[in-house]
Amino acid sequence: MNKASISTIKRPPFNIPDRILVVGLGASGASSVRFLAGLGKKVTVTDMKQEGALTASIKALEGISYTGRFGSHDRKDFLGHELIVVSPGIVTDHPLLEEARRNGARVIGEIELASAFIEEPIIAITGTNGKTTTTTLLGRVFQAAYHDVFVGGNIGVPLIDYVLSGRKARYVIAEISSFQLETIETFRPRTSILLNITEDHLDRYPAFADYVNAKMRIFSNQTSIDQALLSTDIRDVDRIRARRYYFSTRTSLDEGAFIEGNMLCVCMGGMSFSYRRDISTLVGIHNSENLLSVLLASHLYGIDKGIIEETIRGFKGLPHRVEFVREIRGVRFYNDSKATNVDATKRAIESIDGNIVLVAGGKDKGGNYGFVTPLADRIRGLVLIGEARERIETALGPHMLTFLETTLEAAVERAFRLARAGDTVLFSPMCSSFDMFENYKVRGTAFKQIVEAL
Secondary structure, rough: HHHHHHHHOOOOOOOOOOEEEOOOHHHHHHHHHHHHHHHOEEEEEEEEEOOHHHHHHHHHHOOOOOEEEEOOOOOOHHOOEEEEEEEEOOOOHHHHHHHHOOOEEEEEHHHHHHOOOOOOOOOHHHEEEHHHHHHHHHHHHHHHHHHHHHEEEOOOOOHHHHHHHHHOEEOOOOEEHHHHHHOOOOOOOOOEEOOOOOOOOOOOOOOOHHHHHHHHHHHOOOOOOEEEEOOOOOOOOOOOOOEEEEEOOOOOOOEEEEEEEEEEEEEOEEEEEEEEHOOOOOOHHHHHHHHHHHHHHHHHHHOHHHHHHHHHHHOOOOOOOEEEEEEEEEEEEEOOOOOOOOOHHHHHHHHOOOOOOEEEEOOOOOOHHHHHHHHHEEEEEEEEOOOOHHHHHHHHHHOEEEEEEHHHHHHHHHHHHOOOOOOOEEEEOOOOOOOOOHHHHHHHHHHHHHHHOO
């Protein structure tokens, strides 16, 4: 952070002590260290990973003054700081964090820290599936209309980096995860968008209700002058104090966004707008839901219909999300590596015509794989890899032809042998990547390289 940007930062609504502990040195952790050190704070970083596994983050902090403790946590650090900033990957009920709270420490995340310094209107998007696509597309619509717009958050650029930049954008559009929402206190978006809530991260949350509560926290600090956009499928909305606007793929609405035939419709304030569904190349009912939320938000902010339509028409989707790779001897290959939960895979299957050979598996997140069973008649074969393969086989093996492989390459080759002309080989893991790959992007890229080599 340069001195010019430091001088323009507003005073936050809480006092930041001189000594701060940052737990976890991922992307948001490293950005938090840079920011706090730039304010002249004495920062200590602790991470259970060894220093050699944090090369990228440590390199990003070259020239920054901080104390690093790697490979283990020291209880004294947790009890010796009034403010602790935790990375999203750290469970918030960690015993050392719980003890620190009892000792009087405030425990917040990077989103809470960053938002305390942001005066510009924030549009925040969350949901189990579709939030990155929605955030990206909405960001492009707003950039086309208003030009100076920041797009980030969980999507890749930490929100604190926006504060670090010294920019004053017209709007801040941020993807927010349930993990990030766990540690908010005052974070208050002008507009909150909740796309959907289905089973996910049950390896972190004791029960599905806990996951739902984390997602619903996106509305917790909004008031009646704010806006809440959500699917009609969302329940327990009485706690939302913001004005509610709905979107639906199931039913028409007097006010909101919905599907009517092959049209995407928006009705509000006595005005109505309609768009042909085929202006977008994004397939599937789940992407119709994403598009409706974008249309609804765009019209709430008065963006011209022509700008919205042109931007949607030009948006071809994001990598690793039901992404067409190639066709070989009549067999189509799709990369859906971003499908890290069962519902995402179910939506991907529903969006593809014809029979499917499904390649799945990875690190188990506690999902109910049985949700895919009703689609068994469309799955010619199931090829499983990774840590969760036996558990998935137990749930789905009785309903479909199933094979277990030890590598992704062997799985793709097996799937190609099973497929017939006109079929689709769909790589949609239903699991996280961390048992075999660094992240879903690395996993998806590996799949594409294997397909290209067939």
